[in-house]
Amino acid sequence: MSCERVFQPRLEGRPVVVLSNNDGCIISRSAEAKALGLKMGDPYFQVKALLHRHEVQVFSSNYTLYGDMSRRVMHYLGATVPGVEIYSIDEAFLDLGGLETHLTPYLGHLTDLAQRLRAGVKARTGIPVCVGVAPTRTLAKLANRLAKKDSGLGGVLYLDSGERRKWALGQVAVGDVWGVGRQYAQKLAAAGVDSAADLARVSDAWARKHLGGVVGARLVRELQGFSCGKLAPSEDGTLSRQSISCSRTFGRALREQESVRGALAAFVARAAEKLRRQGDLAHVLTVFISKNRFGPDAGGPGGHSRSAVLTLPVPTSDTRELTVRAAQLLARLWEPGAVYVKAGAVLAGLEPPGGQQLGLFEAPPAAAPAATGQGVRLMTALDGLNERFGRGTVQLAAALGPKGGGPVPWQGQAAWRTPAYTTRLEDLLTVS
DNA sequence: TCTGGGGTCCTAGGACCC
DNA sequence: TCTGGGGTCCTAGGACCC
DSSP states (O other): OHHHHHHOGGGTTSOEEEEOGGGOBEEEEOHHHHHTTOOTTOBHHHHHHHHHHTTOEEEOOOHHHHHHHHHHHHHHHHHHSSOEEEEETTEEEEOOTTHHHHHHHHHOOHHHHHHHHHHHHHHHHOOOOOEEEOSSHHHHHHHHHHHHHOGGGTTEEEOOSHHHHHHHHHHSBGGGSTTOOHHHHHHHHHTTOOBHHHHHTSOHHHHHHHTTTHHHHHHHHHHTTOOOOOSOOOTTSSSSOSOEEEEEEEEEEEOOHHHHHHHHHHHHHHHHHHHHHHTOEEEEEEEEEEOOTTSTTOOSTTTTEEEEEEEEEEEEOOHHHHHHHHHHHHHHHOOTTOOEEEEEEEEEEEEOTTOOOOOTTOOOOOOOGGGSHHHHHHHHHHHHHHHHHOTTSSOOGGGSOSTTOSSOTTOOOOTTOOOOTTTOGGGOOOOO
16 A cells, blocks of 8 residues: 555545455555555455445555565665564564664664664655564564554654563553464453463463464563564575465456466466576475355365375476476366366475485486476576566466467456556656 | 455374384 | 384364465
């Protein structure tokens, strides 16, 4: 929402929402939209009338723009303080350990440093941010939440003393603590644990028993102010993922296997592209297809979706091989007469090239095309062309849809997408 | 009519190993 | 009647995050 506002200042002070892929649900809201009672995850069609009545500005999601703006914010943070952990597209943890004790005479109180970071991000990108400072990530998230809610704090809250920490814990409902979702919140309420302060007092044994084992124990320790280092530091937040997937809800329901096969070819190609960017090969391919989970005949929980898994004989990142395999898996899953609304591909068992170990009696596999230098060069050329001329410039025919061109049958809805202001020359904003 | 996508970690149980 | 200890790997399922 903030990204859209940067490029359309007229949106300032007005209710604005951004929709998920396929224009399905609300995933980002301005304060004014929140005040109208619009919730995260509200299906668009259910709140359409309300949106219209209050002249809420609606946008399809524009991840090209949001990803690029995120990169700019993170780059500034990385250039300004040591130890940046990118946590998500709009959050980062900064390690300020030691800065206060050693540098107070030069930098001032950490609250001042946080204020300068906030102002710096705003000046360079136009994106408003809040900062929470505390001894652990969980407490920093909690402080950030309070900083966001109470405009009197000027966007920054530093929990610099035991008393202030105690006060902050008392302000936050247990369900709003990082790591407490719907299920745990319900369980905690039943046990009389209502606030973050209550949660910080439960025993280690109780946390282990009722909040997912060591995860729960860590959560409570973090609230008490003992850091448990939950996050694996990854250099830029994208490297060394353990699985890579691409899935989409189709713009309309599909009943032809050929159409779904085309969609899967496109999804596999996207996932394989990400895999090659990470420099890994995948050993395991999963394909899934889903029927409408809200329909009357959706079946039990999970009954609307089926998946098939294949362990590849040789790990690969070659789009051609993965596309062929995905089509085979799809054929296994396909129920004639069924109507599908979504499909996806997951690449797992990721490993760097050259790491395969053979069993004692296993013959080395004949090199598949994917493993040859030619295959690697082809994929490199493919990625190079798509990088230079735009995503999808060169694709496998399998991903192009039916002959004759036109929009592919699985194309999602995006009725209110803004331009890629910062990444496409033709979309550059002109000011007169 | 219309309900997102991409991840992580953990547990439990079974098969198998030394 | 008594029946070890310490592992790995895999799958399925459940919880959580933004």
